[in-house]
Amino acid sequence: MPFTFNFGGFDPSAFGGFGGGEASQPQRPRRERKPRKAIGNAFTRTLINLGVTLLFGLGYFYFELPALNFHAEEFYVFLFLLCAVYCVCAVITSGFQGEGVKGYFGFVKKQCTIPFFVLVALIAAIVIGGLTSWVVLRAGSYSELLSVQTGDFATEVEEISYDQIPMLDEDSAARLGSRTLGELSDMVSQFEILPSYTQINYQGRPVRVTSLAYGDLIKWFTNRSDGLPAYLIIDMVTQEAEVVRLDEGMKYTTAEHFGRYLPRHLRFHYPTFMFADPVFEIDEEGHPYWVCPRMVKTIGLFGGSDIQGAVLVDAVTGESQYFEEVPSWVDHVYDADMIMEQYDYYGMYHNGFINSMFGQRDVTLTTEGYNYIAIGDDVYMYTGVTSVTSDQSNIGFILSNQRTKETHFYSVSGATEASAQASAQSQVQQMNYIATFPLLLNIADQPTYFMALKGNDGLVKMYAMVNVQQYNIVETGGTVAECEANYRRTLADNGLISDSESEAAPSDQEEASGVVAEIRTAVLDGNSYYFLRLEGQEVFYAVNAAENPLAVILNAGDQVTVTYTAGESGSILTGTSVTRAGETDVSFTVPEEDAAAPDETADAAPAQPDAETAPAA
Structure with missing residues (x-):
């Protein structure tokens, strides 16, 4: 019998309360869910x-x-x-x-x-x-992705002219590009610059190129009918930036939308192709293209990423064509990160997966960082190679052709790139300059790290050379010629090269002989400079009197020979030596900032050239 409360005759169960008796409120009947009808048959x-x-x-x-x-x-x-x-x-x-x-x-x-x-x-x-595709089971296949040939540095890597050495890194190139575009009021208000600068070899010179992009969606809508009107080209030797205007705008880029968006344009034409990141290039006539490398998997279903040809897309018309062997003017097919990854597979697994984990005999890896250098008609990627058991020194380096992936390993033991950068920065520590990632050059058959030293404004201020095998041998200079001359003398002082090799003219030097037609003087930074013009010429050769006393006694009508830095342009050329008939050579170097036009203290200064066009050594 259920328990109920009864206080003074009050029975809550009579009202359906909480007494729980037989008279409790009845439950609401459940409604059966009606099944939903299917649509059609x-x-x-x-x-x-x-x-x-x-x-x-x-x-x-x-x-x-x-x-x-x-x-x-x-x-x-x-x-x-x-x-x-x-x-x-x-x-x-x-x-x-x-x-x-x-x-x-x-x-x-x-x-x-x-x-x-x-x-x-x-x-x-x-x-x-x-x-x-698992590397544990297919280590041998991964190690064969990159074919590596062993070469001899002194015989295969030639001393190259300075007009082939890129003296700007990507960050400095981007700064110059932004500054140049900012000077064009009709463009800077509508367009911006794509952040990716591709280094290519254009008409025999290392340059970086990039496309413009629309400022925003509204500016795309108002300018899309004409396309992008120009691209930027940065000369990495003269450090000059140029906006190249096109007769017809580029309508197929990574900055477009809908059907003209480059990845969508590629996918609709090549639905089964896998693509690596497209890169912007120009051919030898300056026409813009997008190089779109075709990616393939060569190990199992998902392993062994490699490149098999590329699709070239005309940035103006959108016409495209697949090339299994790309034309020779194309420079950037294989990405640097992919080449380094494939070399790491080679260095890790060429003796098997077990050896890479235990024993680690002959296991090598690439160092952190890379750079590019133009050799012949191609651009090569450079990076160092170090043992997996040590990160304090390099055992060599690789040069890999970015168009063909032909890769050579050079056994040159010495300092890592990071050590070379630190050594160069210590030479100018009072300036707080930052060294760029170095290039490897052949200077008098000595493997040498070359790097630019940048100031806080991101612009190049000086240059440095560091010997790879003895990285305590460091020299700097305001110009490349001065830096090399100082470096050669230091090599000779340390017995690494002969005195005659230390006096060898830099590879980018040329001579001009003739009769002095005109002499003008100026005082720059407390030093007297003589500006010589030869008969039949319009340029002046700058001579630092403090370093070349012969300049003081030169007169109009003297027969002289001037050695100057090749590849320059403008009204004033920087020399490295000057001789008068019957006199002894006297060498001198003009700092880069002194190669500008004479200032107001000049006795009779010639016409002032633009500071932008005044060449540097």
Whole structure:
């Protein structure tokens, strides 16, 4: 009998209260859920499901641009999403039929049988493909991705002219480009610069090029009919930036939208190709192209990333063509990071995976960082190689052709690039200059790190050379010629080269002989300079009297020979020596900042050249 409360004759159960007696309030009857009706018949539902899935697939493909290739990871994501969308549509159009959890599960299973088997097949392909690509099982294949030849540094790496040495890094090039675009009022208000600067060999000189981009979506809308009107080219030797205007604007770039967006344009024309990041280049006539390397997987389904040719896209017209062997003017096909990754595979696994983990005999890795140098018609990537057991010194370095991937290893033990940078910075520590990542040059058959020293404003102030094998041998200079001359003398003082080699003229020197037609003087930074003009010439040769006393006694009509820095242009050229008939050579070097036009203290200064065009040694 249930327990009830009764206070003074009050019985709460009579009112349906909490007494819990037989007179408690009756429960509301449950309503049975009516099953939802399916849409149409089975054939109609299937068409609806396929139509929705197709629309979703087209939209996803348009915006995400997955490669329709079983070697591409994004392709499997695409298929997974298509199966999921189909299953959801099938459940909705069939009316959510079934009773309870078990009933719903059976209903869903019935509607999604085909997508379910597709998903199982995809998962199996991913597992099998991942195993066949696993580096533990395929270490030998990974080590063969890059073919490395051993070379001799002194005989194969020639001393190159200074007009081939890039003296700017990407950051400095970007600063110059931004400054140059900022001077053009008609462009800076509508356009900006793409942050990626591609280093190429253009008409025999190392330059960096990049395209413009629209300032924002509104500016794209107002300028899209004409396209991007220009691109930038930065000369890495003269440090001059130029905005090259085009007769017809570029309409296919990474800054476009919709059908003219470069990756979408590529995907619609090459739906099965996988692409590495496209790079902007110009041919020898200055016409803009996008070089789009075709990426392939060579180990299993997902391993062994490599490049197999490239698609060249005309940035103006959008015309494209696939080349398995790209034209010789193309410089950037293989990305530096990919080459370094492939060398790391070679260095780690050429003696097997077990050796890379235990014993580590002859295991090597690339150092952190790389740089580019122009050799012949191609651009080569340089990076150091160090032992896996030590990061304090290099055992050598590699040069890899970025067009063909031809790679040579040179065994040159010495300091790492970071050590060379620190050594160079210590020479000018009072200036707080920062050294760029070095290049490796051949100076008198001595492997030498060459780097620029930048100030806080990001511009190049000086240059430094550091001997690779004896990195305590460091010399700097305000010009490259001065830096090399100082470095050669130090090499001779340390017995590494002969005295005659230390006096050898730099590789970029030329001579001019003639009769002095005109002499003018100026005082620059407390030093007297003589500006000589020879008969039949319009340029002046700057001579520092403090370093070349012969200049003081020169007169108009004297027969002289002036050695000057080649590759310069402008009204004033920087010399390295001057002789008069019957006199002894006297060498001198003019600092870069002194190569500008004479200031107001000049006795009779010639016409002032622009500071921008005054060449540096």
